[in-house]
Amino acid sequence: MTKAELLRQIKAKRSFLCVGLDTDINKIPPHLLDDEDPIFSFNKAIIEATEDLCVAYKPNIAFYECYGVKGWQSLQKTWAAIPKSCLSIADAKRGDIGNTSDMYAKAFFDESVSGLGFDALTIAPYMGNDSVTPFLQQEGKWAIVLALTSNVGGLDFQNFTNRDGVQLFEYVLEKVSSWGSTENTMFVVGATRGEGFLNVRKYAPDHFLLVPGVGAQGGSLADVCRYGMNASCGLLVNSTRGIIYASNGRDFAERAREEAVKLQQEMEIELEKAAII
Numbered sequence: 001m002t003k004a005e006l007l008r009q010i011k012a013k014r015s016f017l018c019v020g021l022d023t024d025i026n027k028i029p030p031h032l033l034d035d036e037d038p039i040f041s042f043n044k045a046i047i048e049a050t051e052d053l054c055v056a057y058k059p060n061i062a063f064y065e066c067y068g069v070k071g072w073q074s075l076q077k078t079w080a081a082i083p084k085s086c087l088s089i090a091d092a093k094r095g096d097i098g099n100t101s102d103m104y105a106k107a108f109f110d111e112s113v114s115g116l117g118f119d120a121l122t123i124a125p126y127m128g129n130d131s132v133t134p135f136l137q138q139e140g141k142w143a144i145v146l147a148l149t150s151n152v153g154g155l156d157f158q159n160f161t162n163r164d165g166v167q168l169f170e171y172v173l174e175k176v177s178s179w180g181s182t183e184n185t186m187f188v189v190g191a192t193r194g195e196g197f198l199n200v201r202k203y204a205p206d207h208f209l210l211v212p213g214v215g216a217q218g219g220s221l222a223d224v225c226r227y228g229m230n231a232s233c234g235l236l237v238n239s240t241r242g243i244i245y246a247s248n249g250r251d252f253a254e255r256a257r258e259e260a261v262k263l264q265q266e267m268e269i270e271l272e273k274a275a276i277i
Contacts, residue, residue: 001087001119002140003183006208009055009085010233011277014268017260018056018089018210019046020240021078022063027245029252039064039074042252044081046244049253053264056087056236058210076115087236088118089144089210095124101134109138120144122188122210125172129179136180143185145176148200150190150213173203182206189228191219191237197227205230212238214263221263225270233276239263 010016021043025033028042035041047057059078064071082088094104104121111117120142125132135143148158148169158169173187189200191213200209209228213219214237221237229235239259247255271277 001142003208006055006087007232009087010271013053013055013264014271014277015053015055015264016233016235016237016267016271017054017263018058018087018236018238019050019054019243019260020058020060020091020212020238021046021244022060022091022240023244024063027248029248029250031250037070037074037077039067039071040077040081042244043074043078045253046256047078047081047083049257050243050260051083051086053257053260054086056089056238057082058089058091058238058240060240061090061092079116079118087120087142089120089122089142090116090118091122093122093124093146095127095131097127098130098134101131105134105138105141109135109141120186122146125176132176133179136184141184143180144210145172145185145187147173147176147187147204148189148193148196150192150219154190167199170199170203173200177204177207182208186210186236188212191221191224194220194223195227197224201228201230206232206234208234208236210236210238212240214239214242221266221270225274229270229274231274231276233271233274237263237267 023039023042032038032041064075090108106113108116108118108121122144123132125145160168186208189209191211211224214221243256243259246259
């Protein structure tokens, strides 16, 4: 999916919502457990209930690969069920030396090789240029690079400041931006970082930001938009638990839709305030 296509979806759906599919079999409704593939049954229902309200879906790969072959089959079917009008993001946080990254790119981007053809993949940049650039060489694909995350442990490294007063996450933003472009690179910035978005935008003013942490993790959509939205939106705000686990009953898909509607309506207001729609 190109940047222009993503922007068209944001305007058409009046939304920049990404739904996380971190599907835990211990949390899905019990009546699904008798299905042949309970995880896929759950995901399919969530996708069908929310696809007109969101512009992206983000399966967290750990929730699938822990089940071995069966998990990868659930993931493949889930990817295939994501509408082509929505950005499909594999949240795998890969990052290794060049030849290994080449293989990861094939695993997640090349349907003819792996059966998976995700539009985007989350990347850990710690190993530098050759851990990121192989993903940037895939036409029409996105590398979503970790920059300023919302977890507590992120503070252990990301805010380290060098002698010139530059924080590590700022250096990552600047360096990675020089390897790719706004057409193939995004950054992960946690919703709980608030005014930290101002520093992010100094180094990545025109890039899309994937923003986890709104909802169950306590991030504020209003703050994310106040500090992080740019002239063309530039945000994909992810919500997982607040949507997919809104109910553990037979009405789980309907309740998920209700929660997604609430976020979409808030996003519509923010897009109107910014004169994007």
